[in-house]
Structure formats: C-alpha cells, structure tokens
Amino acid sequence: MATQEDQKALLKKWFICWTLAEIRSGLHLTLLQLVRPSVTLRFPKEQTPRSRRYRGALALRRYPNGEERCIACKLCEAVCPALAITIEAAPSASGQRQTTRFDIDAFKCVHCGLCEEACPVDSIVLTREVHYHFDRRGDNILTKEALLATGDRYEAQLAQDRDDEEDYR
Amino acid sequence: MNALLLELWPLIWIVFKVICIVAPLLLVVAYLTLAERKVIGYIQRRLGPNRVGILGILQPIADGLKLLFKEWVIPTKSSKFLFIIAPILSLVPALLMWAVVPFTQEWVLANIDAGVLFILSMASLGVYGILLAGWASNSKYAFFGAMRACAQMISYEIAMGFALIGVLMVSGSMNLKTIVMHQAGGVSHWFVWPLFPMFMVYWISAIAETNRAPFDVAEGESEIVAGFHVEYSGMGFALFFLAEYANMIIVSALAVLMFFGGWLSPFEGFKLFSGAAVPGIIWFVLKVFLFLFSYLWFRATLPRYRYDQIMRLGWKILIPIAIGWIVIIGAMIQFNWIEV
Numbered sequence: 001m002a003t004q005e006d007q008k009a010l011l012k013k014w015f016i017c018w019t020l021a022e023i024r025s026g027l028h029l030t031l032l033q034l035v036r037p038s039v040t041l042r043f044p045k046e047q048t049p050r051s052r053r054y055r056g057a058l059a060l061r062r063y064p065n066g067e068e069r070c071i072a073c074k075l076c077e078a079v080c081p082a083l084a085i086t087i088e089a090a091p092s093a094s095g096q097r098q099t100t101r102f103d104i105d106a107f108k109c110v111h112c113g114l115c116e117e118a119c120p121v122d123s124i125v126l127t128r129e130v131h132y133h134f135d136r137r138g139d140n141i142l143t144k145e146a147l148l149a150t151g152d153r154y155e156a157q158l159a160q161d162r163d164d165e166e167d168y169r
Numbered sequence: 170m171n172a173l174l175l176e177l178w179p180l181i182w183i184v185f186k187v188i189c190i191v192a193p194l195l196l197v198v199a200y201l202t203l204a205e206r207k208v209i210g211y212i213q214r215r216l217g218p219n220r221v222g223i224l225g226i227l228q229p230i231a232d233g234l235k236l237l238f239k240e241w242v243i244p245t246k247s248s249k250f251l252f253i254i255a256p257i258l259s260l261v262p263a264l265l266m267w268a269v270v271p272f273t274q275e276w277v278l279a280n281i282d283a284g285v286l287f288i289l290s291m292a293s294l295g296v297y298g299i300l301l302a303g304w305a306s307n308s309k310y311a312f313f314g315a316m317r318a319c320a321q322m323i324s325y326e327i328a329m330g331f332a333l334i335g336v337l338m339v340s341g342s343m344n345l346k347t348i349v350m351h352q353a354g355g356v357s358h359w360f361v362w363p364l365f366p367m368f369m370v371y372w373i374s375a376i377a378e379t380n381r382a383p384f385d386v387a388e389g390e391s392e393i394v395a396g397f398h399v400e401y402s403g404m405g406f407a408l409f410f411l412a413e414y415a416n417m418i419i420v421s422a423l424a425v426l427m428f429f430g431g432w433l434s435p436f437e438g439f440k441l442f443s444g445a446a447v448p449g450i451i452w453f454v455l456k457v458f459l460f461l462f463s464y465l466w467f468r469a470t471l472p473r474y475r476y477d478q479i480m481r482l483g484w485k486i487l488i489p490i491a492i493g494w495i496v497i498i499g500a501m502i503q504f505n506w507i508e509v
C-alpha cells in the first residue's frame with residue numbers, strides 16, 4: 001500500500017523528470033558562468049601574486065656597503081635537513097671570518113627555509129623568484145658567486161620584504 | 170561555341186550557386202570549431218584559444234593547415250578502399266542536404282516537393298560513413314564506436330522522423346518552402362507552439378543523431394579513445410570533423426525551418442517593428458546560430474549518457490511521446506483546433 005507521502009514523492013519525481021527541471025537548472029548554472037569573468041592569467045604577461053614569505057630561489061645578501069653579510073657561522077649548514085649546504089671558511093684580509101666556499105646543491109634543497117631562519121645576520125635568504133633554470137649539468141651547485149649575484153639582483157625587493165615583515169620576526 | 174555556352178549555362182549557374190552555398194558553409198564549420206572552444210572555455214571560466222591572431226581568430230586556419238600537412242596513416246590491416254572512402258561518405262551527405270534548404274523565399278538551390286524526405290534519407294546515409302570507418306579500420310575501439318553510433322543513429326532517426334511527421338501533418342506539405350510559408354504571421358504562428366513536445370523530441374534526437382554530447386558515446390573520448398575515427402589522422406580525421414560540424418549546422422537549420430519559421434521575422438504583424446527591413450537571410454542565420462550555441466552549451470553542461478540509457482531514452486520515451494502527439498495532432502486537426 002502506497003501511503004500519501006509516497007504518492008506525493010512519486011508525483012514530485014515525475015514532475016522533476018518530465019519538466020527536465022534538473023537539466024534546466026544545470027543549463028542555467030553554466031550560462032551564469034559564461035558571463036562571469038575568466039580566471040585565467042595570461043602567464044608570461046601576468047603572474048599570480050606571491051607572498052612576501054615566498055620560498056623561491058636561494059640568495060646571499062650583502063650589507064649596503066657591499067660587504068658580505070655571512071660570518072661563516074655554519075648554522076645554516078647545520079640546520080639544513082637536506083644537507084644541501086657546504087661551507088668552508090677562512091679569515092679574510094681584514095681579519096674577519098669569511099667563507100671561502102659556499103655551495104648549495106639546488107637538487108638537494110627542499111626550499112624549507114630553515115637556513116634563512118637560522119641565519120643570525122640575514123645573509124642567506126629565499127627570494128620570491130621561481131623562474132630559474134640550469135643549462136648545464138653542474139650548474140645545480142650554486143656557488144658563492146652565483147648566490148651573491150642573485151642576492152644583488154633582488155636586493156631591493158628583499159630589503160623591502162624584510163622591512164614589511166619586521167613586526168612578525 | 171556560343172550555342173554550346175548557352176546550353177551549358179544552366180549548369181554553370183548551378184555550379185556557381187553550389188559554390189555560393191558550400192564556401193560560406195565551410196567557413197561557418199571552421200569558425201564553429203573555434204566558437205565551441207571559446208564558449209566551452211568561457212563556461213569553464215577559461216579564455217579558450219587566444220594566441221593565433223586577435224582573440225584566436227586565425228586558430229581554425231592554423232588547425233586546418235596543421236591537419237593538411239599531417240600524414241594520413243593507413244593501418245596495414247585495414248580495408249584500404251573503404252578506409253579512404255568512409256570519411257568522404259560521411260561528409261558528402263552532410264553537404265548534399267543543403268541543396269534543398271531554402272535560405273530565403275528566393276534562395277533555394279533545388280525547390281523539390283519531397284525536400285523533407287530528401288533530407289531524412291541523406292541523414293540516414295551519413296551513418297554509412299561512420300559504420301564503414303569503424304569496420305574498415307580493423308581496430309576494436311573503432312568497431313565499438315561504429316556499432317554504438319549505428320545503433321544510436323538508427324534508433325533516433327525514428328524519433329526524429331516521427332517528430333517531423335507532426336510538422337508535415339500541420340503544414341500538409343513536404344516542401345520546405347511551403348512549410349515555412351505556413352508559419353507566416355509572427356512568433357505566435359510558428360509551429361513550435363502547437364508542436365512543442367515534437368520540437369523537444371526533434372531537438373533531443375537531433376543531438377543524438379549528430380553524435381554530440383551528451384549523446385557522444387560513439388566518440389566517447391574517455392572510454393573508447395575517439396570511437397569510429399580513432400585510426401584516422403590528417404585529412405581523413407579533418408573530413409570526419411567537418412562532417413560532424415556540417416551535420417550540426419544542417420540539423421539546426423532544419424529545426425529553424427520546421428519549427429521556428431525559417432527566414433521569417435519573429436516580429437511580423439507587430440506595429441512598432443515588423444522586422445521586414447531586415448533581410449530574411451539574417452533572421453535565418455541568427456536562428457541557426459542560436460541553435461548552434463545551444464549545442465555548445467549542452468556539451469559544456471551535460472555529462473555523457475550511458476549507452477543503455479541512450480537506448481532507453483530513444484525507444485521507451487521519445488518514440489512513444491512522438492507517436493502519442495501525432496494522434497493528438499490528428500485529433501486537433503480533425504476538430505479544427507489548429508488551422509491547417
């Protein structure tokens with residue numbers, strides 16, 4: 001015996017089925033999407049915004065007077081979970097501790113950012129840059145010169161980001 | 170010499186008219202592919218092709234050139250003659266149907282009395298191209314696709330034919346021009362109103378007939394790769410592509426002629442704007458484009474039907490509705506509820 005509720009439900013089902021209600025609501029939805037603006041970015045011209053804390057390419061910074069920040073304390077080497085950093089140090093001409101070798105294997109690096117956190121003098125940093133590549137085998141070992149060059153290139157941005165983040169550090 | 174030219178003149182004139190129909194048609198086909206990618210792109214909040222030319226306007230030409238220069242691979246174990254003839258066999262009927270389509274009152278290549286019959290028979294011929302393509306490729310996916318396409322097209326042809334019978338009953342003619350002239354007098358006189366269920370049946374089976382989403386099991390990219398044309402490359406593939414889109418256009422044109430008053434303005438009989446100033450061909454093209462848009466819209470909205478669901482829809486729902494409504498139309502004509 002079909003109860004009255006059952007009959008009502010059946011009627012409703014029939015109504016939905018024969019008026020194509022579901023298909024019509026689907027079509028309505030897609031038509032709405034048609035007139036909405038697209039979310040695609042025209043990539044080389046436009047890029048997604050990246051955070052100030054974005055962990056992109058590695059770089060070594062300098063002081064404004066051009067002196068290297070790094071004091072060869074090797075804290076970054078110690079903290080690196082991927083063992084990507086290799087540092088050798090010797091006294092510089094002015095008698096300061098300075099690195100003679102500062103290699104980061106970009107293939108080992110997992111961009112965790114721990115080195116940046118460990119560094120007492122803000123020397124090693126991760127820039128926002130994500131568009132970089134290596135042409136030859138061996139280029140994946142980022143030397144001190146390469147890292148400093150990257151740092152020089154993005155210094156303005158890096159300094160700005162660190163100023164903006166001051167309150168949270 | 171002059172006498173010969175005079176004798177050949179009608180032939181030359183006809184060839185000229187054929188070119189006048191086919192050239193714009195192929196252009197529309199080419200740009201329909203772009204429109205499809207654009208519309209579906211926008212519905213998915215993407216941009217669609219926009220690199221070739223402004224807004225991707227040259228994309229169809231680039232695609233055409235690409236397909237033209239690609240190798241037409243013919244499988245070793247295929248039946249070569251049929252393999253080559255199949256795409257031609259599917260494109261030619263799609264173009265032939267345009268012979269009887271009246272674009273305006275004057276513009277019609279062959280104003281034959283059995284126009285509807287001609288179109289229906291040409292539409293059924295198209296299935297041979299697909300069937301032969303699937304069989305001649307000697308590939309299981311192609312064969313599956315062909316079998317599905319055949320079953321589907323044959324079933325839906327019946328529903329489509331029945332739906333058109335309603336129109337024939339009301340207009341009392343098989344001549345497309347007469348059918349359109351019967352709908353003169355503005356929107357309210359169009360056949361879509363008394364024959365609305367017939368129109369729904371026609372349009373659903375037309376989509377199935379052209380193997381388009383949501384009835385595209387014959388192609389079924391995600392299950393049988395590309396169905397009947399999986400083994401085709403280069404120009405062979407391009408011909409199938411052209412045939413599919415040409416079929417879409419003719420089926421839309423037929424819907425416009427049968428149910429939406431062809432080239433007639435929808436505002437006939439209105440005082441403020443009768444639409445008579447706009448040439449009939451514009452109304453016709455506009456209406457056809459509306460239907461073509463709905464094709465793309467459905468494709469972007471509906472998921473593919475399962476094969477047995479398609480059969481069920483065709484045989485158990487559309488055909489009974491069509492037959493039932495034929496009886497109702499008969500009664501309505503008998504009791505003079507609709508003028509014939």
Ligand code: SF4
Nearest residue numbers: 080109110112113115
């Ligand atoms: S980002 Fe992480 S993995 Fe990469 S060098 Fe620094 S500490 Fe090592």
Ligand code: SF4
Nearest residue numbers: 070071073074076119
């Ligand atoms: S980069 Fe920073 S943490 Fe690493 S050795 Fe130099 S000063 Fe120490």
